[in-house]
Amino acid sequence: MKSNNRVAVLYQSQAPPPKNGITKPMKAGGYADSGADIAFSLRRHQTEIVTPSEAPSVNHDLDWVFPDTREGIQLAIEKGANVIWLNTVLYAGHPIENFTDMDISVVGQIPRNVDIYDDKLVTNQLLKKHHLPIPRSVMITADNATDFHLEFPYPVVAKPIRGRGSQGVTLVQSREQLAIILGEMLGSKDYGHAIYAEEFLSGEELTVTVMTPGKYSINKQWIDKTGYWSLPPVRRFNHQNGIAPYNGTVAVIHNSEVLTENQLEKTEIKQLLKECELAASLVNAKAPIRIDCRADCDGNYFLFDLNMKPNMTGASRPHRQDQDSLTAIAARKIGWSFDDLILNMLNQKWKL
Structure with a gap:
C-alpha cells in the first residue's frame, strides 16, 4: 500500500562554518551521489519522490536532490515534500532549523548534536566518561x-x-x-x-553501524526494536600504510566483508556491539551512525571514530552496482537489500 510520504533528499551544497577554529572538509559533490541513490531506490518502491527535475535522469545526481540551503528546502516543500531526508552534514544553525514550525518530518540527525559530536575530542571525552574504550x-x-x-x-x-x-x-x-x-x-x-x-592500533579494524530504536521490517516480519541495535560488523582489510583508504579512491566493497556467523558469536564482538550501542545512545542518534573500531596488538577493541553521517551510497542505479556503503554491506547480512535499508530508514522519520 502506498504511503503518504512525499520525500525530498538534500545534499550538502556548501562547507559547514568553522567551529572554534576547526574546519570540517567538504566531500566533492556534497553527497549528491548517495542522495540520488536514495531517491532512486525509494521511487522504484512506490514512494513518492519530490525532485528538482521533472524528469530526473538516472545518471545525473543533481536531478534527484535539493541543495541544503534555505531556498533549496523551501523549494522542496513548495513542490509537495512532507519528509526531508537530511543526507548532508548538519550543524547548529543549519538552514533546516528554519522550518521547525512546519508540519514536516525528517530522516537524519539533530543538527545541534552533530555540531557537538563531530568534534572527535569532545566525543571521545564523552565515551571515556562512560567507561567506553577509546585510544x-x-x-x-x-x-x-x-x-x-x-x-x-x-x-x-x-x-x-x-x-x-x-x-x-x-x-x-x-x-x-x-x-x-x-x-x-x-x-x-x-x-x-x-x-x-x-x-596507532595495529589489530583488526571493524566498522559497526548502529540503528535507532523503532519498528523494522526484517525477513518479512515487523519487529519492535526498543533500544539501539547494531548491524553485523564489517571487517576492513587491505589497508594502505596502516589506514583504510578513502572510499572515493577504493570502493569499500573491494576491501570490506561482513563477519561470519562464528565470528559474530565471539564474546569480544558481542561486547563491542554493546559498547557501540551505548555510544549511540549517548549522542542521542536519530538515524544510523557508523563507529569505526580497531583492536590493539592484544586483541582488545577500541572505538576510534564515531561518524554521525555515515556515507549511504548504494547499488540502486544501474551504473553504481559497486557502490554499496559499509552500512549497505552490513545490512545485506540480515537479509536487507539497499532498498530494504532505505525503506527501513524512512520508517524511522521524526518530526522536526
Whole structure:
C-alpha cells in the first residue's frame, strides 16, 4: 500500500562554518551521489519522490536532490515534500532549523548534536566518561606544535578533529615525520588551527553501524526494536600504510566483508556491539551512525571514530552496482537489500 510520504533528499551544497577554529572538509559533490541513490531506490518502491527535475535522469545526481540551503528546502516543500531526508552534514544553525514550525518530518540527525559530536575530542571525552574504550590522543595546535607531549609510543595516527572518513588521516612513524605532517595540515587551513594525534592500533579494524530504536521490517516480519541495535560488523582489510583508504579512491566493497556467523558469536564482538550501542545512545542518534573500531596488538577493541553521517551510497542505479556503503554491506547480512535499508530508514522519520 502506498504511503503518504512525499520525500525530498538534500545534499550538502556548501562547507559547514568553522567551529572554534576547526574546519570540517567538504566531500566533492556534497553527497549528491548517495542522495540520488536514495531517491532512486525509494521511487522504484512506490514512494513518492519530490525532485528538482521533472524528469530526473538516472545518471545525473543533481536531478534527484535539493541543495541544503534555505531556498533549496523551501523549494522542496513548495513542490509537495512532507519528509526531508537530511543526507548532508548538519550543524547548529543549519538552514533546516528554519522550518521547525512546519508540519514536516525528517530522516537524519539533530543538527545541534552533530555540531557537538563531530568534534572527535569532545566525543571521545564523552565515551571515556562512560567507561567506553577509546585510544589515547592529544590535541596539537600551532601554539604547542613544537612542545607537545605524547603519553604513547610511535607510530601514531594524525587526524583532523572534525574529519570525514579517512581524508587527512596519516600514519606517522616518528616525531620528525609528525612535525612535517603538522606543518602540512595546519598550513593548508583545510582542517583549521588544530589536529590530534592518536595511538596507532595495529589489530583488526571493524566498522559497526548502529540503528535507532523503532519498528523494522526484517525477513518479512515487523519487529519492535526498543533500544539501539547494531548491524553485523564489517571487517576492513587491505589497508594502505596502516589506514583504510578513502572510499572515493577504493570502493569499500573491494576491501570490506561482513563477519561470519562464528565470528559474530565471539564474546569480544558481542561486547563491542554493546559498547557501540551505548555510544549511540549517548549522542542521542536519530538515524544510523557508523563507529569505526580497531583492536590493539592484544586483541582488545577500541572505538576510534564515531561518524554521525555515515556515507549511504548504494547499488540502486544501474551504473553504481559497486557502490554499496559499509552500512549497505552490513545490512545485506540480515537479509536487507539497499532498498530494504532505505525503506527501513524512512520508517524511522521524526518530526522536526
